[in-house]
Amino acid sequence: MIKIENDKYQAEINEVGAELTHFVLKDVNYDLVWNDPDGSIWKRHAPILFPAIGRSNEGKYLLNNKFYKMKQHGFVRDYRFDEVKRYGSAKVELVQHATPETKKVFPFAYVLRVMYELVSAGLKISFTVENPNQTIMPFALGFHPGWNIKGFLEEYSIELEGSATPVARYGVGPVPFRNGMIAPLAEAIFNKIPLGHSFLDQGLVILDVHNANSVLLKRKPDSNILRINIKDFPYLTLWSPEGKNAPFVCIEPFAGLPDKAGEPVDWYQKLGNNLLAPGESKHFETVIGTF
Known part of the structure; x- marks a missing residue:
């Protein structure tokens, strides 16, 4: 495990994924990130999703008229990053390169750089995808953090800063696939969305946040818990394990979408995918701010 620290925060990062x-908020010794001691609810914490988001139809996808297998949410979360670069006590960069094994399911050389930096406002996380190939590289990238909650989920809501209203929701069904529909989110009150297990027990909720700058996690009556910058991410997913009354909620900035239910999808044509030109890179950044 890699640890970084400043006067306000501590963070720990696993080299795997x-x-x-x-x-951790040092002044109150409170960990914001979900940890499940026995893995009975959700064994992960805040996985990075690459080069796929969601489950592929029939467990595979199409690329240049050839089918490739792909696990749910891609494979990066299960592989060790092969370089670690420290910049003082509060900043670290982890780098992962393609391997012969990854090329069997994603036939590209790639470089994924993830930078964690503790700043006065919170935790800044940067993701950079590089394409050293001679062809266009399609990919999706997502950040899937689980945030601890105190009390009941029904006490919480999210607020989309800068978002157009009404808030639009991508239809889901059968879970976890999209059904191809998009419509206003009935539960939204302008740019505010009440949370609760009855809302999330039906499965993931995918929002269109192309115009939003950030998302706030709030607790009644009027406490701000977190602000997550989402300017670089056009989609936001909300999730808590269905039917488990889990004491955490995932607020997930996505640059990509799950498959629409049906046949395996051509990744060059898939809605939400990024198409990275040869020799180019794409940068995504978020800041997890605290109050």
């Missing part, structure tokens, strides 16, 4: 496992 470059996954954030702890983000």
